[in-house]
Amino acid sequence: MPAEEKRLYPFKLCRQGTRLHGQVALADLPDMLSVLSSDQGAVTYDLACDVDDEGIARVRLHIAAELSLLCQRCLQPLVWSVDGVTLLSPVRTDVAQQQWSASYEPLQVSETGAVLLVDLLAEELWLAMPQLPRHTTACVVQTDDPAIAGTASEEPGPFAVLRQLRLQP
Numbered sequence: 452m453p454a455e456e457k458r459l460y461p462f463k464l465c466r467q468g469t470r471l472h473g474q475v476a477l478a479d480l481p482d483m484l485s486v487l488s489s490d491q492g493a494v495t496y497d498l499a500c501d502v503d504d505e506g507i508a509r510v511r512l513h514i515a516a517e518l519s520l521l522c523q524r525c526l527q528p529l530v531w532s533v534d535g536v537t538l539l540s541p542v543r544t545d546v547a548q549q550q551w552s553a554s555y556e557p558l559q560v561s562e563t564g565a566v567l568l569v570d571l572l573a574e575e576l577w578l579a580m581p582q583l584p585r586h587t588t589a590c591v592v593q594t595d596d597p598a599i600a601g602t603a604s605e606e607p608g609p610f611a612v613l614r615q616l617r618l619q620p
Contacts, residue, residue: 462560465502476490477494478490480494480572511539514572517530518533520584541557
């Protein structure tokens with residue numbers, strides 16, 4: 452079954468104590484394609500479903516991926532590593548979500564109790580990504596335009612006269 456069609460039923464999976472793991476290609480996550488500079492690679496996931504001591508269904512989701520984003524400083528490719536764990540608890544309605552335990556993040560499911568695997572993975576990736584991806588080191592811009600490259604022309608700037616006045620004794 453293709454990943455975009457794989458439906459999970461978290462309540463049922465939690466009652467059964469099911470554990471699922473696998474990979475989904477980044478190309479199969481249509482919501483993510485607009486921010487990725489390359490759709491190469493995959494998201495590795497591990498879902499551990501059970502019921503806690505209070506009888507609350509919980510899903511422990513671990514995801515790992517290498518995302519190719521565009522640096523917003525230099526507009527060059529940037530690899531962003533995602534490796535995180537989230538504790539979720541399935542809820543059917545917004546009212547149930549408001550009354551839910553603070554120990555878990557709500558996992559909104561459809562009226563039938565289902566959630567699409569690709570939607571779940573895409574949502575977690577969105578939450579793990581920075582709002583403005585940037586290299587952690589200084590970006591190097593390669594261009595022929597001296598104004599962009601940071602090499603200004605030899606013309607004196609508007610404050611050159613003030614600088615000269617300040618340097619005079």
